Amino acid sequence: MKAIVCVKQVPDTSGVVAVKEDGTMDRAAMATITNHDDLAAVEAALRIKDATGCKVVVVSMGPPPAEGMLRELLAMGADEAVLVSAREFGGSDTYATSQILAAAIKKIGVDDDDIVFCGRQAIDGDTAQVGPQIAEKLGMPQVSYVAEINVEGKAVTVKRLLEDGYMTIKVQTPCLLTCVKELNDARYMSVGGIMECYQKPLEVYNYETLKDDPLIDVTTIGLKGSPTNVYKSFSPPVKGAGMMMEGADKATVEKLVSILNDKHII
Amino acid sequence: MDLHLSKEQEMLRKMYRDFAENEVKPLAEWVDENEAFPEETVKKMAKLGMMGIYFPKEYGGAGADVLSYVMAVEEMSKVCGTTGVIISAHTSLCCAPIYENGTEEQKQKYLPKLCSGEWIGAFGLTEPGAGTDAQGQQTTAVKDENGNWVLNGSKIFITNAGYANVFVIFAITGISTDKRGRKKKEISAFIVERTDPGFSVGKHEKKMGIKGSSTCELIMEDCVIPADRLLGKQGKGFGIAMKTLDGGRIGIASQALGLAEGAIEETIKYTKERVQFGKRISQFQNTQFQLADMHAKTEAAKWLVYSAAMKKQNHEPYTMDAAMAKLFAAETASDVTRRCVQLFGGYGYTREYPVERMMRDAKITEIYEGTSEVQRMVISANLGVN
Numbered sequence: 001m002k003a004i005v006c007v008k009q010v011p012d013t014s015g016v017v018a019v020k021e022d023g024t025m026d027r028a029a030m031a032t033i034t035n036h037d038d039l040a041a042v043e044a045a046l047r048i049k050d051a052t053g054c055k056v057v058v059v060s061m062g063p064p065p066a067e068g069m070l071r072e073l074l075a076m077g078a079d080e081a082v083l084v085s086a087r088e089f090g091g092s093d094t095y096a097t098s099q100i101l102a103a104a105i106k107k108i109g110v111d112d113d114d115i116v117f118c119g120r121q122a123i124d125g126d127t128a129q130v131g132p133q134i135a136e137k138l139g140m141p142q143v144s145y146v147a148e149i150n151v152e153g154k155a156v157t158v159k160r161l162l163e164d165g166y167m168t169i170k171v172q173t174p175c176l177l178t179c180v181k182e183l184n185d186a187r188y189m190s191v192g193g194i195m196e197c198y199q200k201p202l203e204v205y206n207y208e209t210l211k212d213d214p215l216i217d218v219t220t221i222g223l224k225g226s227p228t229n230v231y232k233s234f235s236p237p238v239k240g241a242g243m244m245m246e247g248a249d250k251a252t253v254e255k256l257v258s259i260l261n262d263k264h265i266i
Numbered sequence: 267m268d269l270h271l272s273k274e275q276e277m278l279r280k281m282y283r284d285f286a287e288n289e290v291k292p293l294a295e296w297v298d299e300n301e302a303f304p305e306e307t308v309k310k311m312a313k314l315g316m317m318g319i320y321f322p323k324e325y326g327g328a329g330a331d332v333l334s335y336v337m338a339v340e341e342m343s344k345v346c347g348t349t350g351v352i353i354s355a356h357t358s359l360c361c362a363p364i365y366e367n368g369t370e371e372q373k374q375k376y377l378p379k380l381c382s383g384e385w386i387g388a389f390g391l392t393e394p395g396a397g398t399d400a401q402g403q404q405t406t407a408v409k410d411e412n413g414n415w416v417l418n419g420s421k422i423f424i425t426n427a428g429y430a431n432v433f434v435i436f437a438i439t440g441i442s443t444d445k446r447g448r449k450k451k452e453i454s455a456f457i458v459e460r461t462d463p464g465f466s467v468g469k470h471e472k473k474m475g476i477k478g479s480s481t482c483e484l485i486m487e488d489c490v491i492p493a494d495r496l497l498g499k500q501g502k503g504f505g506i507a508m509k510t511l512d513g514g515r516i517g518i519a520s521q522a523l524g525l526a527e528g529a530i531e532e533t534i535k536y537t538k539e540r541v542q543f544g545k546r547i548s549q550f551q552n553t554q555f556q557l558a559d560m561h562a563k564t565e566a567a568k569w570l571v572y573s574a575a576m577k578k579q580n581h582e583p584y585t586m587d588a589a590m591a592k593l594f595a596a597e598t599a600s601d602v603t604r605r606c607v608q609l610f611g612g613y614g615y616t617r618e619y620p621v622e623r624m625m626r627d628a629k630i631t632e633i634y635e636g637t638s639e640v641q642r643m644v645i646s647a648n649l650g651v652n
Binding site for chain 2: 071075192193194197198
């Protein structure tokens with residue numbers, strides 16, 4: 001058994017969000033982090049490794065500096081890393097990215113008892129589309145918004161986090177799970193892990209490696225081929241801080257009604 | 267001297283910082299107020315390999331280098347002086363002398379448990395009458411008829427004592443007479459375990475700073491230990507103690523460095539928020555110049571500390587470097603933290619902000635593992651000034 005985890009390096013949006021004049025995000029001007037949901041996916045895979053001794057392979061599509069992030073994931077305990085990186089892949093939307101990642105995962109090899117993990121969505125695009133599209137392309141069952149995982153042989157029982165509760169689903173491997181950050185708290189890199197991470201295998205898949213895979217239609221990848229075009233990026237205006245009122249008594253309710261009245265909301 | 271950090275060291279720094287910020291900083295005030303040894307934090311650090319950073323993997327260490335260890339003490343001390351010294355005393359004063367002087371059996375027996383954090387280590391040299399004058403030892407070790415060593419005496423101000431399982435202890439094993447007929451105490455080093463018969467931990471000291479580090483007295487009353495607990499050769503204990511303290515000083519210098527850096531970080535943040543006379547106090551030239559001076563001094567301390575660490579790593583002589591690093595970093599920490607409290611004004615004197623704690627924590631760095639005066643003695647002796 002092995003766990004393959006798709007991970008994305010994203011701009012750290014807790015700092016300043018830099019937008020270029022043409023409206024696209026100035027990624028070079030922003031610090032990068034590992035996408036939160038993806039980190040939860042890595043931790044989930046590492047916990048299965050702790051329990052079963054399975055292999056964990058992390059895979060990321062991105063520019064060469066994404067190797068730094070992959071090394072950090074190796075320092076946390078992942079066994080192998082694959083960096084999918086080529087000029088031809090740059091600017092890919094979710095449709096293009098999922099083709100490329102599906103081909104990369106196929107090349108890594110998916111066995112009967114394997115699980116593919118993704119984060120639910122990346123904080124830069126917020127689409128939540130790549131994971132499900134990969135599953136479709138690889139023809140494997142998928143469960144999204146995973147907040148709890150139990151693996152027993154080839155049966156995986158997961159809890160999906162929904163807005164109004166949980167949904168429990170049992171799924172057979174090989175399957176793809178998209179994880180939410182609430183799933184766990186990711187571990188730190190260890191000192192020993194850091195000392196070993198540059199000795200662990202990291203393979204680069206470039207355009208030549210993947211272009212002939214039938215999962216990829218080379219006319220629909222990269223910035224030019226992607227069906228999605230970004231019209232404009234901008235920082236949303238800062239919303240005012242909300243107001244919290246505590247108490248379930250009559251006086252509080254009357255105060256609330258009065259405030260809403262004043263604002264002509266009711 | 268190349269002070270560019272390797273990729274691994276950069277990554278370690280990042281990990282230490284994340285850990286310090288998320289796990290150590292939130293507890294620092296509680297540790298200080300309650301004089302609480304942060305046991306859970308130590309367990310977490312141990313899990314990440316931080317209790318045996320620069321020892322080889324074959325002995326359970328993480329296989330990193332001395333600079334990587336120094337950065338761990340520095341980063342923890344930025345937010346909590348107590349946590350910094352726990353790693354320092356454990357690593358430099360217990361793991362290191364066993365690694366450097368122990369037999370293969372001793373290394374195999376103690377280092378894996380120490381490096382994994384299953385056991386915590388401490389070092390017992392200081393006695394009521396033997397502080398800076400380490401030759402003034404009174405603790406004795408005598409061989410009994412079965413070949414065991416019997417230790418009698420007490421040690422004071424022992425860092426980590428209340429929670430340590432293994433102690434490197436120094437005791438007199440004989441009196442020798444030199445060529446001029448002068449009598450000299452022959453000091454030897456021993457490994458003592460907490461569970462050894464006749465060994466106990468005594469009074470817990472109430473201190474001005476680093477309140478969560480467990481500083482206690484050790485009492486040995488007919489404490490019997492097997493012959494194979496002698497560390498290094500008989501009579502060579504004083505040399506082992508001095509060499510161990512050379513390494514220890516790099517650890518304490520790192521603690522001092524971290525305290526100074528942590529206080530500066532807090533002060534920069536505060537002066538950008540605090541408004542007086544309609545301006546942020548960071549806009550006043552006094553604040554700017556004070557912080558510029560403090561940063562320059564702290565960076566200078568960092569170079570001394572890192573340079574000493576790299577010399578130790580490269581097996582070059584580093585006694586004077588360690589003494590200079592500790593002297594300068596400790597005095598910088600005391601000066602910087604005191605000035606930071608001043609920049610905070612009345613709020614700095616309250617426990618609402620961490621700088622008063624950092625100022626109290628910093629003072630000890632000028633005292634333990636050789637006072638600043640001892641460091642000056644070491645440096646001047648190395649300069650041949652006598």
